Amino acid sequence: MTVRVRFAPSPTGYLHIGGARTAMYNYLYAKAMGGKYILRIEDTDTERSERKFEISQIEDLKWLGITHDEGPDVGGEFGPYRQSERGHIYKAWGEKLLDAGHAYHCFCTEAELTLKNEIALAEKRDPQYDGKCRDLSKEVVASRQAAGEVAVIRFKAPKKAYAFNDHVRGHVVFPEGMVGDFVIIRANGIPVYNFAVVVDDATMKITHVIRAEEHLPNTLRQLMIYEAFGVTPPEFAHGSLLIGEDRQKLSKRHGATSVNLYKEMHYLPAALLNYLCLLGWSHPDETDVFDVHSLGIMFNLERFTKASAIYDIIKLNFINGQHIHKLPVETVLGEVEKVIPAEHPFHKMDHAWKMNCMTIFREKINLFTEITSQIDVLFSLEVSADAEYIDAKSWETTPKIREYLEIEIANAKAAGKKFVTEEDLNNWSTHVKGELKIKGKQLFMGMRAVLTHQAHGPDLKFIIPLTPIEILEKRIHL
RNA sequence: GCACCCAUCGUCUAGCCCGGCCUAGGACACUGCCUUUUCACGGCGGCGACUGGGGUUCGAAUCCCCAUGGGUGUACCA
Numbered sequence: 428m429t430v431r432v433r434f435a436p437s438p439t440g441y442l443h444i445g446g447a448r449t450a451m452y453n454y455l456y457a458k459a460m461g462g463k464y465i466l467r468i469e470d471t472d473t474e475r476s477e478r479k480f481e482i483s484q485i486e487d488l489k490w491l492g493i494t495h496d497e498g499p500d501v502g503g504e505f506g507p508y509r510q511s512e513r514g515h516i517y518k519a520w521g522e523k524l525l526d527a528g529h530a531y532h533c534f535c536t537e538a539e540l541t542l543k544n545e546i547a548l549a550e551k552r553d554p555q556y557d558g559k560c561r562d563l564s565k566e567v568v569a570s571r572q573a574a575g576e577v578a579v580i581r582f583k584a585p586k587k588a589y590a591f592n593d594h595v596r597g598h599v600v601f602p603e604g605m606v607g608d609f610v611i612i613r614a615n616g617i618p619v620y621n622f623a624v625v626v627d628d629a630t631m632k633i634t635h636v637i638r639a640e641e642h643l644p645n646t647l648r649q650l651m652i653y654e655a656f657g658v659t660p661p662e663f664a665h666g667s668l669l670i671g672e673d674r675q676k677l678s679k680r681h682g683a684t685s686v687n688l689y690k691e692m693h694y695l696p697a698a699l700l701n702y703l704c705l706l707g708w709s710h711p712d713e714t715d716v717f718d719v720h721s722l723g724i725m726f727n728l729e730r731f732t733k734a735s736a737i738y739d740i741i742k743l744n745f746i747n748g749q750h751i752h753k754l755p756v757e758t759v760l761g762e763v764e765k766v767i768p769a770e771h772p773f774h775k776m777d778h779a780w781k782m783n784c785m786t787i788f789r790e791k792i793n794l795f796t797e798i799t800s801q802i803d804v805l806f807s808l809e810v811s812a813d814a815e816y817i818d819a820k821s822w823e824t825t826p827k828i829r830e831y832l833e834i835e836i837a838n839a840k841a842a843g844k845k846f847v848t849e850e851d852l853n854n855w856s857t858h859v860k861g862e863l864k865i866k867g868k869q870l871f872m873g874m875r876a877v878l879t880h881q882a883h884g885p886d887l888k889f890i891i892p893l894t895p896i897e898i899l900e901k902r903i904h905l
Numbered sequence: 906g907c908a909c910c911c912a913u914c915g916u917c918u919a920g921c922c923c924g925g926c927c928u929a930g931g932a933c934a935c936u937g938c939c940u941u942u943u944c945a946c947g948g949c950g951g952c953g954a955c956u957g958g959g960g961u962u963c964g965a966a967u968c969c970c971c972a973u974g975g976g977u978g979u980a981c982c983a
Contacts, residue, residue, distance in 0.1 A: 437983050551906055613981040620983050644978040715932050739916050742933045871942040883944045
């Protein structure tokens with residue numbers, strides 16, 4: 428039997444990182460098992476569903492490299508893949524349940540139900556449906572409908588316990604009486620989530636349902652429906668939940684929780700996936716930095732974590748940095764050019780210079796957006812207010828260095844040099860050491876202070892040859 | 906309220922199923938030292954956890970029970 432898994436988002440907002448993680452797990456499992464990964468759009472909530480969200484979610488999935496084998500945009504033999512287009516299927520399957528006596532029409536009004544719920548709650552009883560319409564005869568139903576009354580279709584919840592084996596949770600038992608008769612098809616004819624999911628998973632031949640723990644209680648209702656249809660349920664794997672620092676389910680107020688935001692912030696999709704993968708699953712080799720797409724058969728359902736995981740952007744940043752550091756310089760340059768402001772002098776430099784620059788600075792960033800402040804040491808004319816810098820500036824040796832360097836730089840410029848070389852820099856320090864008799868901290872810190880007006884920064888032998896000579900000249904006179 | 910799920914360093918986790926190799930391992934963060942000043946990288950260290958209580962056992966992070974804490978669900982949302 429070939430494995431068929433699915434990711435079934437609701438187009439009611441942008442792709443959430445939790446959803447991205449679920450999609451990835453399904454995708455990875457299909458890849459590992461040589462199966463198919465299906466994308467299904469669950470837009471039965473007509474109030475909140477919007478096509479633009481479906482489009483953006485598919486786009487974000489694509490950005491992440493999570494590509495589906497079947498879906499609304501690519502088709503497939505089990506379509507349609509949008510629940511809003513599967514009405515006839517739900518209707519037919521609903522009839523089956525009605526005919527078999529597993530479901531019935533219910534005419535109770537919302538007001539009636541709300542009132543009963545309140546009473547039940549007040550009496551500390553479970554607010555389950557009382558089964559008022561459960562035994563209405565066919566004739567009564569027909570005549571009330573003819574009279575214009577609208578009905579929902581309710582499922583007759585069997586009074587018995589249910590159990591199943593979850594790949595993550597193990598043996599899960601739902602005792603008898605956890606749910607009352609629940610609605611499967613609304614008054615407007617649109618099916619309710621738990622019903623639509625079962626019909627879709629059954630007709631799409633889904634073999635494994637991999638989703639987050641929040642769906643665990645839903646499994647009971649779904650199991651009931653599978654049973655009523657006489658269909659063997661798929662296998663389930665309920666992974667952990669993604670939560671915020673306050674231990675609540677991750678939501679917008681926890682900051683950047685949608686994938687498109689990470690795209691905008693120029694994160695590497697491979698890094699986001701890598702980090703998300705680690706939140707609730709662990710690599711067999713216990714490594715932290717890897718390419719999820721090369722996981723292959725290493726990915727399995729046995730290494731999921733049961734406990735909820737707190738989303739921590741600091742570690743994501745670290746992983747993003749690790750991925751950047753492994754990228755070819757050329758690629759880094761391409762990305763970085765997108766984030767450095769258009770008016771930045773960086774863009775005026777030639778290709779060779781940019782490549783040299785990236786070879787050095789690639790190692791120093793975790794995010795592409797950090798590059799601009801990093802390369803400031805090459806162009807900035809700012810004078811540090813740092814105490815260490817002020818100290819270095821006050822040494823009696825420092826003005827001597829400045830005086831000497833002023834001449835050297837003027838000469839280099841007069842000779843037509845656009846940049847000084849590492850060799851020049853070496854000669855300078857040799858001179859300062861030999862002729863000016865300045866060494867150790869006074870030498871290095873002094874040269875740094877004069878040349879950059881900072882107390883700290885990357886190695887001078889890397890940054891000075893990259894600093895335009897006019898900048899050096901201006902700094903000398905600051 | 907009721908039901909279900911969960912519980913190892915601040916965080917992500919390994920170990921748990923098949924008790925001893927665990928004076929609990931790794932990673933992020935924080936931090937010390939080293940690498941002919943600094944910073945970064947790297948290397949070597951440090952800090953830092955089995956929620957509590959019972960039980961089973963020669964022996965428990967690992968098995969059982971209870972308590973506590975947290976989470977999710979309880980919709981004509983998904």
